[in-house]
Amino acid sequence: MKKLFPIILFSSFLFFQYSCKPDPTLEATTDVELVFKGKYADEVLMINTVYDYDGSPIRFDQFNFYISNVVLVKEIVGNPEETELLEIDFVDLSFKPADITDATKGFVITAPNIPVGEYSGIKINLGVASDLNKTSWEDYGTGHPLRKPGHFWSAWESFIFSKTEAKIDIDSDGSFSHKLAYHTGSDAAYRTKFFAKDITLDEDATSSILFTVDAKMMFDEIDVMTETGTHNINDMDLVNEVMDNLQEKALAIE
Amino acid sequence: MNKIYFLFFFIFLSILSCGNDDTPEECGITGDLSDIPYNPQNYTITKPDGFPEMFIPADNPMTVEGIELGRHLFFDPILSADSTMSCVSCHFPSLSFTDGVATSTGIDGISGTRSSMSLLNIGYVEKGLFWDGRSNTLEEQALVPIEDPIELHDTWENVESKLKDHPSYPEMFREAFGIEDRSEITKELAAKAMAQFERTLISSNSKYDKVIFQGQAAFTDSEDRGMRMYTDAQGGLPDAECAHCHALHLGTSDDFFNNGLDSVGSLTEFMDLGLGGVTQDTFDNGKFRAPTLRNIALTAPYMHDGRFETLEEVIDFYNESPNHENSSNVDVNIRPLELTDQQKQDLVNFLHTLTDTVFTKNPAFQSPF
Numbered sequence: 071m072k073k074l075f076p077i078i079l080f081s082s083f084l085f086f087q088y089s090c091k092p093d094p095t096l097e098a099t100t101d102v103e104l105v106f107k108g109k110y111a112d113e114v115l116m117i118n119t120v121y122d123y124d125g126s127p128i129r130f131d132q133f134n135f136y137i138s139n140v141v142l143v144k145e146i147v148g149n150p151e152e153t154e155l156l157e158i159d160f161v162d163l164s165f166k167p168a169d170i171t172d173a174t175k176g177f178v179i180t181a182p183n184i185p186v187g188e189y190s191g192i193k194i195n196l197g198v199a200s201d202l203n204k205t206s207w208e209d210y211g212t213g214h215p216l217r218k219p220g221h222f223w224s225a226w227e228s229f230i231f232s233k234t235e236a237k238i239d240i241d242s243d244g245s246f247s248h249k250l251a252y253h254t255g256s257d258a259a260y261r262t263k264f265f266a267k268d269i270t271l272d273e274d275a276t277s278s279i280l281f282t283v284d285a286k287m288m289f290d291e292i293d294v295m296t297e298t299g300t301h302n303i304n305d306m307d308l309v310n311e312v313m314d315n316l317q318e319k320a321l322a323i324e
Numbered sequence: 325m326n327k328i329y330f331l332f333f334f335i336f337l338s339i340l341s342c343g344n345d346d347t348p349e350e351c352g353i354t355g356d357l358s359d360i361p362y363n364p365q366n367y368t369i370t371k372p373d374g375f376p377e378m379f380i381p382a383d384n385p386m387t388v389e390g391i392e393l394g395r396h397l398f399f400d401p402i403l404s405a406d407s408t409m410s411c412v413s414c415h416f417p418s419l420s421f422t423d424g425v426a427t428s429t430g431i432d433g434i435s436g437t438r439s440s441m442s443l444l445n446i447g448y449v450e451k452g453l454f455w456d457g458r459s460n461t462l463e464e465q466a467l468v469p470i471e472d473p474i475e476l477h478d479t480w481e482n483v484e485s486k487l488k489d490h491p492s493y494p495e496m497f498r499e500a501f502g503i504e505d506r507s508e509i510t511k512e513l514a515a516k517a518m519a520q521f522e523r524t525l526i527s528s529n530s531k532y533d534k535v536i537f538q539g540q541a542a543f544t545d546s547e548d549r550g551m552r553m554y555t556d557a558q559g560g561l562p563d564a565e566c567a568h569c570h571a572l573h574l575g576t577s578d579d580f581f582n583n584g585l586d587s588v589g590s591l592t593e594f595m596d597l598g599l600g601g602v603t604q605d606t607f608d609n610g611k612f613r614a615p616t617l618r619n620i621a622l623t624a625p626y627m628h629d630g631r632f633e634t635l636e637e638v639i640d641f642y643n644e645s646p647n648h649e650n651s652s653n654v655d656v657n658i659r660p661l662e663l664t665d666q667q668k669q670d671l672v673n674f675l676h677t678l679t680d681t682v683f684t685k686n687p688a689f690q691s692p693f
Contacts, residue, residue: 118607129652131653131656166605166607206374208374208375208376209376210376211376211379212379212450217376219571220568220569220578220579223555223556223567224567224571224572224573225552225555225557225558235656236656237652245649245652249656251657299656304558
């Protein structure tokens, strides 16, 4: 029996060694949730749901966009220090009416193990950063946010940064025949959005940072009657307008 | 205290004992197949240029023996009630694994309502198999045709017992999956083997691949114009919008759309509800998978019900898109294209560059019998 003791001790040591690995770094961290709530003016945004667009019924088929290099910023007297939350992710606000609970809760992305502390702002890039935009969807494994064949456009040699697809029933006759397909992409469409905001991350609780994205604002100052789509290379003006709208008017922090 | 140590020790021992490397005798199980060696060889898929990594489920790694078993099962009428049909009855290799008819007919002569689908590059489909996406994995899918009354119309219980009594299948199951006894043959293992075979059905030797990746061929002017319209690449040509749903290089964006085939008064009136029948969401009614257009020239007739005989008819349909305003979930990218006759021909010519006969003639994809 005595001979067995060392074996048992050693095997239990091995067992514990592999079962729970304490974080070797002593820095305290927490999980940060980025919550994106889609809305249409003051209403919760869902696809296949009718909203009012300047007196005409409008309905969305999809609304989504990529975000890149999201960082928390710490201002250390004029010398900002950045802490990465995520490199790339896909925010999909195309919730169905049956999923109204999820739509109300918002689209949640969790960034794990972020050092706790006081931060003074958050930077979000809209679109796919140029280094990743040189790659293609096929380069990624199943489940990766960039593995989306429908969000890559070979002629543009770019990921499709955002898709806003909607239909308007212009004459309110029940037929949603006026179609809008605003797709954006290419390095020139990449946008950086900085929100100055005091953000405190505590060790004991998951912190949520809440954003709203107003789909109505994607069309702001765009003549939707004449500008119905942006899917070819020559539509860069419209692509830029749409991305400016996302950056400046649609996306806000709560 | 000593008792607790003993308990730990026995748990430890039992974890160690019946490992993969042990002979069945050491594990206390004997069976009629254990004398047959079980040394499966890993099979690695070579990733063609422009293709993604294929997702292989962790519980069904590809092996040479598994694929070979799958190929046998795929071609063997043992899977049908009256031993007249097998998978290949509706999925001919020469037609890129379709059957050349509008809707397929099963063993009882009953015709289904849907057209057989090409199994080419099937391992890359991730958003749901079948026209309506109702099957999640190839393992799950392969279970379906056996019991479908308008396909092989057998029962798995019956097929399992035919396989167990067969002169060579028990050995092949042993070699592929390491079973000890023929009683361990199950429908799940049969489905795994067929799925492994199906994952090998990769097509990447079309003229398109030779032009784009291998630099071994060049498009004609017409094909080149066709491709530029297909991908909305402009250059003075109209957009044909195809790539939104049939994205290159796989020829599919692996998603479901209503491409405006049917004129309906309301979303509940589609003859075939497609995706909506699966999700129970009315807005999904009339949506179908946009299938790959690789080898499309070999897979006529076209669409889920085989309504179009030729690619020319398909292009005419998209060019006119007669129902683009008709039902409220027709995709935003469906609209009349206003292509000239020459431009329509250019598109057809481009689609022909996606033909790969190296694939259809690949000896590894033919009947082993």
